[in-house]
Amino acid sequence: MVYSSELLKGSVDTILLSLIAENPVYGYQIVRELEKKSQGYFVFKEGTLYPALRRLERKRLVISKWEDLQSGRKRRYYYITDQGSKFLKDKKAEWQGFSLAINLIAGLP
């Protein structure tokens, strides 16, 4: 299935916040979770995830914390903020109304 990149761009914040809202996650985990949950539907350049996460952090919708791993590496975990939860709730309601209207107009079930 092909989708417009503009459609994905407009939904990136909602998609990322939905994943982060479930559990604190790190970048690579987000890529894997996204692939699994969308059943391979969303394919994107993984590196572009990080500017999107930074944007969310700048908007104070998420915060990040570094954790040291036993391997000596460091992982940056993302946590949703109260502001982020509220934003996500609003976006979900907006999406629900929008998709319902599109389905009604297009005659989709």
Added chain:
Amino acid sequence: MIADSWIERIRGLLELSSSQKEEVLCELSTHLEEEVEELERGGLSGEEASIKVVEALGSTEEIARELNQVYAHGSDKEAILASLPYFLSFLLFSLGLEENMGALIFAGGTVIVAVLVGRTARPPWVLTWMGYSFVLLFALGFLLWDIIFPLALAYGLLVISLFITKVISVVREDPYLIPLISVPPLIFGEWFLEGTPEFKPLTVLGFLALAVLCSIFIMGGRRAKLIVCLTQIFVLSLILGSVGTAGLWALPAITMACLVLREARVEQH
């Protein structure tokens, strides 16, 4: 090797402060290494896995461009916060309230904001407030000078060393940020040394100019930051020149300009 050169390409393209750059590269390196390891467990060779992961991560130019954009531009709120101390100074001096209780409350307020915000994180806008909080610390030294000279000397040296330590940490992070923290103490330090003379109207307007420049600095991209940074140093020189008579004020301004221009040259390369 392939993964390392991908990271190095990104490093060369990022126009961020050194701490921001290290954080971004650390996060990307961890992603890259973990994905390579997973593919290797799936049976690919190290080189095959690296090629696949680098391909999945995408264009270094696109990622660096997006990251540079995200980091470069501060919000309207941050711009207002950064310029607020200068704007309040402009109001205090233009209304002749600099020796009023309001000035003391303002100075005390800058210390509280600088300590509270600077303790947990250090967004660039708080550097102006930190600079102003040093003004109060210096002012206390000048007050002590007339009362207990040896104590004032020890206190002065302590505050100066604390100020230099802060400036060095800012230089290490990003030399473009130096004027934000250094300009207020230099202006007021010179003002105290000259015996707090009345500011000329044009000097007072200098505070307004610095407020505008701070806002542009916070909101602008990297190139705008360089121009604003040098303009701030120029305005500082004009203000110091109009307040003092000694030529000593030129030294910190020239040092700042050199550091900033050096950083700009390094970035170009």
